[in-house]
Amino acid sequence: MMTSADVRGVAPAMAVPVACFLTVLFALSSWGSFTSTPFSYLGPILVAGLLVIGTGISARLLRVHGSVVVLLQLLLGTIATSLLLVRHPFPVTAAGRARVEAAMAEAYSAFNPFDLPMSAPEVAAYLVPGGVAAVLLADILAVSLRRPPMMGLVVLGVFTVPFSIIGAGGWGGVSWVVFLLTATAFLVMLRIDRAQQLGRWGRRLDEDLPVVPSAGPAVIGVSAVAIALLTPAWMPSPNVSLPGLGPGDGSGQLRVINPTVGLYGDLRRQSDEVMVTATPLYDEPTTSPSYLRILTLTKFTGTEWTPGDRDVPADQTGVATFEPPMSDETLLGEPTTYQMKASATFQSAWLPVFTHPLEITARGPWRYDEDTLDFMSTEGRDQTVAGQRWRMTAAPVEPSQERLLAAGEAGIAAPPGMTDLPLLPDEIEQIALERTAGQERPFAKAVALQNWFRHSGEFTYSLERDVGADSTALLEFLTTNKVGYCQQYATAMAVLARELGIPARVAVGFLNGDRDEDGGWQFRGRDLHAWPELWFEDIGWVRFEPTPAAADTREPRYTAGALGNARNEPEAPVPSAGTGAAPVPNRPQQEAPDTPEVADTGTEESNAGAIWAGLGILALVGVVALAAPAVIRRRRRTVRLTGDAEAGWNELGDTAIDLGLPWSGTRSPREEAAGLAPQLQHREPMLALQRIVAAVERNRYAEHRDTAAVGDDVRLVSAALREQADRRARRRARLWPASVFRRPSTSAVDGPAARSERELISS
Structure with missing residues (x-):
């Protein structure tokens, strides 16, 4: 208090x-x-x-x-x-x-x-x-x-x-x-x-001496x-500074927060802006480029998919040559070298690459994870891919359906941790078993899951509902609403595959791009997409497409008809350079509303x-601020008028200040009184002022303090001062008293403190 x-x-x-x-x-x-x-x-x-x-x-x-x-x-x-x-x-x-x-x-x-x-x-x-x-x-x-x-x-x-x-x-x-x-x-x-x-x-004993401010603090x-x-x-900075990392020398594991790149919001915006362009440098590719991957999510925490732990050596750069990602080179198509270019607005700390790169040349603070071949900026969003160019040689994956069906036991030679799951509801595992009943081979089980999502008719593609990614939302998606967009389908199939013991991860990137007039492929904001990738023995990571065809996605050719009950969806032909026909964009299609759009007045209201x-x-703050000085002044006056001579003297001084009369607060009581005397026209107020001065002098300088009250005399003098003041000064003193905003001089409150100082000096 x-x-x-x-x-x-x-x-x-x-x-x-x-x-x-x-x-x-x-x-x-x-x-x-x-x-x-x-x-x-x-x-x-x-x-x-x-x-x-x-x-x-x-x-x-x-x-x-x-x-x-x-x-x-x-x-x-x-x-x-x-x-x-x-x-x-x-x-x-x-x-x-x-x-x-x-x-x-x-x-x-x-x-x-x-x-x-x-x-x-x-x-x-x-x-x-x-x-x-x-x-x-x-x-x-x-x-x-x-x-x-x-x-x-x-x-x-x-x-x-x-x-x-x-x-x-x-x-x-x-x-x-x-x-x-x-x-x-x-x-x-x-x-x-x-x-x-x-x-x-209180007042300094040596206040008459020059004040030398202390500059030390x-x-x-x-x-x-x-x-x-x-x-x-x-100071030496860490070699790697990705979002979410702590200090380190860059040679250990890196912890990265889930960068799902705002897929839901970006898809809803349906931006036509070109984010990445891939232009063939030498020969025309025999097929259109595969999906352009930004990064892979390898760990499911129960609430979200994250990139997990990444082992990125400190001596890596953005220039690298990779062995064929498949154990059998015959599974790869003809390699093509592309000149890649990102738009100035594509703020990504991850470098887009095709699914199976063979050689990358990216100048700048880029390193890659040897297990996933994801390229990441070592400076986080201080250095993104925006406006940059890089060169990449990649080959499409062309595994035959027979080879995939013949793949051995799931999980053999797969990267560690790709089947790990947190504690999930038992119903999720039961769904995985029911939907793959009768299938023995891992690839057949994977195709059965894909067909359930794409062709069963139970699921609907929609951007109107974001159902989340945690286990509760996942179970609701699989059993109740069955409505979602690519992120729900990709994460759901990856979880179900892991429940079956098939290594799985989620990739985030772009669908197949549109061909431009210069013969390159343009990947736009509307093409952002997520899909699952599953691991098979002696083959490696293979892409699947569980998102329903309503989103203008096409299932991979090696999965079509694998179980005899899936529709054959051939890959779209590659348009030749310079053709006038515009390709069908790989964009998610939003459902048209059933009713005409009306202005949403709720947000405006x-x-x-x-x-x-x-x-x-x-307004309330303003009223309080305007009323506070007058309230404070009245409260002070009430307290002071019942106090001793010093309190009465302070009240008299504040009254003079409020009325704009001369009052310094640093002069002796008699000097201050002399300044007020011309404002007093009658004998009684003059005598009352003299009595106040005498009481203050006895209180300050007498051997024993005078505790006599001077409230009545202060009221009389204050009333006389207000009577002589003009109407404007009286109104200002009542509504906006200046004394409230003025710090009184310490000399006005010396009292016993002053006597204590003199006693200390004399002793």
Whole structure:
């Protein structure tokens, strides 16, 4: 709880909370990696944060108990946050809780750390409450508990969020500008707090001597910030800095977060923009290029597919020659060399390659995983494939159906871990066994799974529903809704194959591209796709296509008719260069809506509601800010008029300041009284002023302190001063008292402290 000595004006009371708020706000700007419109979360945090710190400042000036201040801040901050997010003031009620849960569930299902930045609604439900909570916690530590250094833990926690979720690879880190602004605001807050703490001790005994400011703390703070900014420039950096990696020498295993590249959002956008172009350099290929793979997902955690652990030697480069990926070279078609080019907007930390590369020449920070042949940037999103060129020689895979059917036991010579699964519902394994009943060979089981998804008629392709990738969503997809897009089909078939003991993984990349006028293939945003790859003995990884044909996908030629009950879907012919006929794009087809599209006014109404709620909160903050000085002034007057002579003298001084009369606060009582005397026209106020001066002098300089009250005399003098002032000055003194914003001089509150100093000197 604050004491009366702490209340020395609005400006001093605002200094530390405002500096603390700015520090947290600067730190919260590091969350800009999550959304392309940072104000979408910083705006609501700014509004709710102003309400939180405004409530704290007003309540502390009114000397409300500290615990009540925190409760008020928590209550109003929660109401403001709930209004801004779900347009309901009370999230603990049934209706409010339902809205909050719906918003959180929607944000959770839409969030993807590798589809960033995302739109505002997809992340606001998490960023805004987290930011307001950070503001409240920082204010409690720095102001309510008076532990400003501990507020640094809040800043550290804020900075940790993008590191822990996205990773430190450039795009998930903290920029030096944000760090510098945050550190500067933090140091300013510490300086203000220290000055206020020292100021409570009263006037310096040597205040007549020149003041030499202590530069030590400032030098230490500035030096620490400079060291933090400059040290990374000369410290050795790790050889590999992929998203999600910790420090290391680049020679061990690499942990990479799931980069599913926002497949759902990208497919819904149906972008026609060319992302990658593959142009043959020497001879025309005999067949169209195979699927262009970006990366493979090899580990299923039960909630998502991830690339798992990757062994990338430190001495690798982007220039490499590979042995044929199949154990039998006769399974490969004629190799073709392509000049690859990525568009400037294709922000991928993974280098697209064809499924079976034989030679790669990619200049820059690229390394590859020897098991999967995935190429990855060693600098994360600081160095992506955007705008780059690379050369690649690849050969199509042409295993015969007979060879695949003759493949031996599943899993022989396969990379380790390709059949690992977490604990899943028993129904998933039962589905895998039922759908492959009667099939003995691994390839036949795989084709049976593919046919179930593509040709049974039970499943429907749609981009209107994103059902997720965890085990619960997977079971629902396989048994209930059976509606999804390529990611659901690829991951579902891979899980079912692993349940049968067949090594499986999920590949993410592009469908077969469109032929351009120059004879190259163009892979567009609409061609993004996911498919499963299964391992067979003496053959290697083989692509399957479980996504229904409604998505304009074609099953591989070696699977068509393998069980005698699948439709034969021949591969599309390769168009010749320069042909005028436009090829059919390999794009997912969205179902046409059954009803005419109508304007969605719900979003507009929601946005309008949020805007009005924000304006209402701002208006409330404004009213509180405008009314606070007058309330504080009246409370001070009431307390002082019942106090001793010193309290009465302070009240008289504030009255003079409010009316714009001469009052410095540094002169002796008689000098201050002489400045007020011309404003008093009658004898009684003059005598009352003399009695006040005498009482103050006895209180300050007599051997024994005079505790006589002078409240009545102060009222009489103050009334006479207001009577002589003009109407404008009286109105200003009543509505916007200037004394509230002025820090009184320590000489006005010497009292016993001054006597203690003199006694100390005389002793």
